[in-house]
Amino acid sequence: MDGYNWYSQLVKPSWAPPAWLFGPVWTVLYILIAVSFGKVLLMAWQKQIALMVALPFILNLVFNFAFTSIQFGLRNNLLAAADILLVLATLIWAMAAIYPHARWIAYIQIPYLLWVLFATVLQLTVTYLNR
DSSP: OOHHHHHHTSOOOTTOOOHHHHHHHHHHHHHHHHHHHHHHHHHHHTTSSOHHHHHHHHHHHHHHHHHHIIIIIIOOHHHHHHHHHHHHHHHHHHHHHHTTTOHHHHHTTHHHHHHHHHHHHHHHHHHHHTO
């Protein structure tokens, strides 16, 4: 059984969105992430901001990309819950770090932040329901 079939058989809360919604949402979010994170990395490369300002963006990408492998590859809800908390924490850190330098970058993270907040609550709930 592949990871997506495994996930579809887990107990989920009644308010969990349908599986087809995740693709379109992440497509839009990844466009925002690519634009904003790309600008942050360019600013760091050009020494317009310190590397420490870019660090939470880099960590966020690592944790974000790790989530799918953890959730659907390893099929580990507890580790996925820990990972999504790291995604949320590094996103908040990134928004706070970049705000003094480029407010627009912080502002376009708001849809990503709202989705990650929702995804965090969903993952924690799924983890609890399937313990």
